[in-house]
Amino acid sequence: MSRKIKWGIVGLGKIAGKFAEGLKHVENAQLYAVASRDLAKAEEFSEKHNSEIAYGSYEQLMEDPEVEVIYVATPHSLHERISIQCLNHGKAVLCEKPFAINLEQAKKMINLAREKDIFLMEAMWTMFLPHFQHVLELVNSGKYGKVKKIKADFGFKAEFDASKRLFNKSLGGGSLLDIGIYPVFLAYAILGYPEKIEASSHFAETGVDTSSEIRFSYSSQAEAELYSTLAEKTPTTGEVQLEKAVIKINSRFHEPSSLTVITDGKEEHIKFENIGNGYNYEAAHVTRMLLEHKTESDKMDFTKTLDLMKLLDDIREKTGLVY
Structure with missing residues (x-):
């Protein structure tokens, strides 16, 4: 397990910065590429967190053959679309929580990952602390x-x-x-x-x-x-x-x-x-899963994510909150 898994990050807000800091403490992991719709923002983030490449579009990062796994840190409403795009480009995905806006979206994401036999996990970092x-x-x-x-x-x-x-x-x-x-x-x-x-x-x-x-x-x-x-x-x-x-x-x-x-x-x-800021634990887990050629986490598996999404849907139904 000496080789390094090359990570990409799309959506370069506050949480992405924390994840990038955590990734520095993960053996066998490298922050290879970052992407924002604003190239200047991507270049600034890249310089701060020492990635090799900065892209001005998410699609460019997805098309980079060197990228093995993508951390999706966009607003919640984009999680489904961006994760599906990543999977369709053959990239493993760690999608920030909440995994999607509703259970229907979560099922689509998981079904595609299963169909393509590609790793996908919800970034519920607390589970790994x-x-x-x-x-x-x-x-x-x-x-x-x-x-x-x-x-x-x-x-x-x-x-x-x-x-x-x-x-x-x-x-x-x-x-x-x-x-x-x-x-x-x-x-x-x-x-x-x-x-x-x-x-x-x-x-x-x-x-x-x-x-x-x-x-x-x-x-x-x-x-x-x-x-x-x-x-x-x-x-x-x-x-x-x-x-x-x-x-x-x-x-x-x-x-x-x-x-x-x-x-x-x-x-x-x-x-x-604790090592690092805590985000390193989930990143280390995903890195290990990929090195072991797993397509589903043995800690934050699809059942947990689907249950959690259904719980949030059920709560929203009780309160009248509709997205």
Whole structure:
């Protein structure tokens, strides 16, 4: 596994910069090419992050025979179209979350990847972080009994601006798809698909949700209380209440963080030595999958992505949010 996988990035916003920084810490990976519809922006990004080539169109990057895998970091509404274009050019794809705008789009993307036998994965970076993997191990070990309740929130104050992506419905804006996906994912990763979903949202004048309150109920009697908002800064923590312990995922729970495990009134603080900014873990996973000639992740597989997309669709149906 000594050769380097050559990466391309399309859509050069804030998240792409974080991913490019993380990629620098991945053995067997190289940022080879970047693309923006603005060539000057691509050249600036390329210089900052040391890619070999900068392109002024996504198609030019897709047509480059040296590019093996493309990280799609465009606005949500373009994920389906750009990912399908990449797959049709024979490129493996890591598509930023949310994977698509709805389940129908996600199915099209996955069906094409299966048809062409090309690797495709949703960039749910939290799944690959050491602290999150440790939470799953603690829960699945059964040492603390069954899960009774999960609580998670994600909120920050965003000044309303109809011209910005966050408040633009045509770009898939709003709190649910942008940040609410993280609390939803936490509950799903631990408890699976809920038996019952309750949800309500507040809306901006542009039609996107500024906040969403969600409750999942399970046949095991467990429940999840989840919240996302663009109207205020929240603790952005996660909490897993089990029969014999409480696992607190400290702020901010979706990125590299620490844990506090409370048993019998005693607190155990668990810290993790993270490499890079955290985006390197998902990039390293995809790089390994490609070197092993896999076409589907063994951690963030298609079933998880389809379930997560259906969950978001079901929540939106409850709140009346339509894209």
